[in-house]
Amino acid sequence: MSKTTPAFGVLLVNLGTPDTPTTKDVRSFLKQFLSDPRVVDLNPLIWKPVLNGVILNFRPSKVAKLYQSIWWDEGSPLMVVSLRQREQLAGRLAQEFGQSIPVELGMTYGNPSLALGLDKLKSQGVEKIIVLPLYPQYSCSTVAAVSDAIATEYKGWREIPETRLNKEYYQHPGYISALASSVKAHWQQHGQAEKLLMSFHGIPVRYVTEGDPYQQHCEKTSELLAKELGLNDDQWQLCYQSIFGKEEWLTPQTDKTLTSLPAQGVKSVDIISPAFAADCLETLEELSIGGKEMFIEAGGERYAFIPCLNTDPAHIALLVELVKEQSQGWY
Numbered sequence: 001m002s003k004t005t006p007a008f009g010v011l012l013v014n015l016g017t018p019d020t021p022t023t024k025d026v027r028s029f030l031k032q033f034l035s036d037p038r039v040v041d042l043n044p045l046i047w048k049p050v051l052n053g054v055i056l057n058f059r060p061s062k063v064a065k066l067y068q069s070i071w072w073d074e075g076s077p078l079m080v081v082s083l084r085q086r087e088q089l090a091g092r093l094a095q096e097f098g099q100s101i102p103v104e105l106g107m108t109y110g111n112p113s114l115a116l117g118l119d120k121l122k123s124q125g126v127e128k129i130i131v132l133p134l135y136p137q138y139s140c141s142t143v144a145a146v147s148d149a150i151a152t153e154y155k156g157w158r159e160i161p162e163t164r165l166n167k168e169y170y171q172h173p174g175y176i177s178a179l180a181s182s183v184k185a186h187w188q189q190h191g192q193a194e195k196l197l198m199s200f201h202g203i204p205v206r207y208v209t210e211g212d213p214y215q216q217h218c219e220k221t222s223e224l225l226a227k228e229l230g231l232n233d234d235q236w237q238l239c240y241q242s243i244f245g246k247e248e249w250l251t252p253q254t255d256k257t258l259t260s261l262p263a264q265g266v267k268s269v270d271i272i273s274p275a276f277a278a279d280c281l282e283t284l285e286e287l288s289i290g291g292k293e294m295f296i297e298a299g300g301e302r303y304a305f306i307p308c309l310n311t312d313p314a315h316i317a318l319l320v321e322l323v324k325e326q327s328q329g330w331y
C-alpha cells in the first residue's frame with residue numbers, strides 16, 4: 001500500500017434534513033425523500049399525483065414552522081450533530097488506528113449527498129469503504145435506501161471500491177450500554193419517572209408483514225435496554241411515533257400512549273428515542289415539545305425527554321467499535 005492510500009474510509013450516513021427551515025427548502029427535501037420507493041412504495045401512478053398535488057402543496061409550510069421551532073444558530077440539529085459525530089469519529093479513529101482514516105458524511109436525501117461523500121472519499125485515494133448508516137434497527141425504508149443510493153452512484157464509476165455496509169447494530173452491547181448510561185445519567189440528575197417510554201420511529205405494518213425485521217429489532221432493543229436498566233415489565237413500554245399517511249402503521253402509537261397513561265394512574269414519564277442517533281425534528285419537536293404538551297394536557301404531571309446519544313463519548317466509542325468490526329482484514 002502506498003503512503004497516500006488510506007487503509008480504508010468511512011461513510012457516515014443519516015437521513016438528511018432541509019438546508020434551511022423555509023417552505024421552499026422543506027418542499028425540495030420532502031420531494032426527494034417521499035419520491036423514494038423505499039420510503040413510500042405505493043404505485044407511482046397513484047402516489048405521484050398525491051405527492052405533487054396534495055402533500056407538497058400543504059405539508060412544507062406546516063413542517064417548515066416546526067423546523068423553525070427547533071432550528072439551532074448553526075443549522076438543523078440533525079446536520080449539526082452529524083457533522084460533530086463525523087469530526088469526533090475521525091479523531092478517535094486516527095488514535096485507534098495510528099493513521100488517518102478518512103471519514104465523510106453523506107445524507108440519503110438533501111445535502112451533503114451520499115454521492116458527494118463517496119466522491120470525497122475517492123478523492124482521498126480510498127479504495128475500501130465502510131458505510132455506516134446511523135440506524136441501529138434495520139428497515140427497508142432507511143438502510144436499504146442507503147444501499148440503493150450507493151449502488152446508483154457506483155453506476156457512474158469505472159472502478160468501484162470494495163464496500164462493506166453495517167446493516168444494523170440494534171443489539172450491540174456498546175449501543176445498549178450507551179443508551180442505558182444515558183438513561184441512568186438522566187435519572188441521577190432529574191430523578192426516575194414511573195415509566196420509561198421507548199419511542200421508535202414507526203413504519204407501515206405492511207412493510208413488516210412483507211419481511212422488514214424493523215419491529216423485531218425495536219422489540220429486541222427495548223428488551224435489552226430494560227434488562228440492562230433492571231426495569232420490571234410495568235416500568236417501561238415500547239411505542240412508535242411519526243405516523244404518516246393513511247396506511248396502518250406500527251402500534252402502540254406514542255401519542256395515544258401518552259394521552260392514555262395519566263388515566264391509568266401513570267403521572268410521570270421519561271421518554272427516550274433509541275432509533276435516532278442524533279436529535280432531529282422527530283425528537284426535539286415531536287417528542288420533547290409535542291409529547292410533553294399531550295401528556296400534561298391529558299393529566300400527566302412530569303414529563304422528561306432524554307436526548308439521543310448524539311456526541312456522547314460512549315456513542316462515539318460504539319461507532320469506533322463498529323468500524324473496527326467492519327474493517328477486519330483491511331489494516
Ligand SMILES: C=CC1=C(C)c2cc3[nH]c(cc4nc(cc5[nH]c(cc1n2)c(C)c5CCC(=O)O)C(CCC(=O)O)=C4C)c(C)c3C=C
Pocket residue numbers: 015016017018030034039040059063076078135139141142201202203204214242244275276279280281282
Ligand atoms: C413516509 C414515510 C416515512 C417512513 C417509512 C419513515 C421511516 C423512517 N424515518 C426515520 C428517520 C427520520 N425521519 C425523519 C423525518 C421524516 N420522516 C418522514 C416520513 C417517513 N419516515 C417524513 C415525511 C419526515 C419529515 C418531516 C415531516 O414532514 O413530518 C427524520 C428527521 C429529519 C430532520 O430533518 O430532522 C428522521 C431522522 C427512520 C429511522 C425511519 C424508519 C425506521
Ligand SMILES: [Fe+2]
Pocket residue numbers: 201242
Ligand atoms: Fe421518517
Ligand SMILES: [Fe+2]
Pocket residue numbers: 242243281282286
Ligand atoms: Fe414527525
